[in-house]
Amino acid sequence: MADRPVTSVDVARLAGVSQSAVSRYFTPGASVSARMAEKIREASDTLGYRPNVLARSLITGRSRIVGLVVHYLENQFYPEVVEKLSVALQAQGYHVLLFMAQRTVGDVGPVVQDILDYRVDAIVMVSVSVSSVLAERCAALSIPVLLFNRDQPATGLRAVTSDNIEGGRLAAQVLLAGGARRIGHLAGFEEAQTQIEREQGFTEALAEAGQSISARAVGNYHYAQAAEATRALMADRPDAIFAADDHMAFAALDVIRHEFRLRVPEDVAVVGFDDVPMAAWPSFDLTTIRQRRDLMVEGAVADLIAAIEGEEGDTPRKRRIPPELVERGTTRRA
CATH class of the missing domain: 3.40.50.2300 (Response regulator)
Incomplete structure (x- = not known):
């Protein structure tokens, strides 16, 4: 008979702590004492335990996963944005799943369906359009969608772009x-x-x-x-x-x-x-x-978390970040 999976109860027993303490240890934002955290970490490493994020989402209603959809990464702007968004979201206790859309405009429905299968808390579309039908579907599932470096005024979606x-x-x-x-x-x-x-x-x-x-x-x-x-x-x-x-x-x-x-x-x-x-x-x-990417990312993460936490208000926000001229050697002054 195959070995059964290691559970948080096993970790708690080995560490000599409660199962709820183990749960708090693996919950972003929750706190446990330094001594208890060390016991739980050692027990988890010994048993090879890792929490099942998707299973937990069935209980808590939150996966703390954000789906990130990108069209292509050939342009240097996008790898940098993906990195900054990922780091900023991770700092807030969220994990990022990256998905590649096949084209800029068209049916991204299959990609979004894949994302929804992971019970994500939110979706960020980086320079990718989304149909009004798909936007309505995500809204019906209470999954916030944010457009980054793209806006579609007719959809009423939250968006962050440069001016x-x-x-x-x-x-x-x-x-x-x-x-x-x-x-x-x-x-x-x-x-x-x-x-x-x-x-x-x-x-x-x-x-x-x-x-x-x-x-x-x-x-x-x-x-x-x-x-x-x-x-x-x-x-x-x-x-x-x-x-x-x-x-x-x-x-x-x-x-x-x-x-x-x-x-x-x-x-x-x-x-x-x-x-x-x-x-x-x-x-x-x-x-x-x-494009002031740091300010764009900061605004996107703030708006996304506000939407996830239900603190957004009635109207999704659209941010327009002022750009800056950077003069170098490919232009001249008369």
Whole structure:
């Protein structure tokens, strides 16, 4: 007959403490004395005991697990955000399960169903859209959903983003300050709210200065597609390009410098958006619009826990974190 699983009762018996003390020891936020904690730890290690988180959730109604859905990790912005979100949630006693969505827009229902099977306390969608039907289903199950770096105003979901309109305006202003006259736009995924708002702010600021976008191509937030889109933009001979994220800006810089043999910023100035770590590398030295990730993560975790604890209020909060212009070597001043 197979050995039966080790239980908290076994740990309590070996440690010489109550079973409730063992339960408190393995419950984030609960407290036991240092001496008791040491006894329980030694007994647990000796017996090879680990609590069954999913089984406990059936009793407590809380798994202390947050599902994190990400579209792709090629762009440096996302691994950093995933790390910061995970660390911040773990500091609050929550565990993170990472799930990969197949595409940015479409049916993420199967992925969310997988998450729900783990009886998660909340779901964070990092630059992933969710249908209104799916949002309603999660609401019916009392599972908070938070959109990070993406918003869908029609869903009424809680969301944390940068002020993308202001970021687009900052990008236009720094290019105009450098004397740019033929300004191209390297757009991201057309249906993404981030793209829509960044381009809106960009075009508004240009219009206020009596200018407009001279050429536009879509890079879909992917390096290879952005490189091809940059080649199309260069047919218009722009003297400046605003890329809707740093990942595409890197592609633009590579094409401009190595294929067209032009100087940056003397011949073509380039501005990105995000301020990922690579943007500061000497080989790129990219002027960009910084998303203040620490403040975004801080706000997301605070709103998520408030929702889990039932302290959110009647209307889910939408945060817009002001971005910052970071000037480096890919732009000029007139």
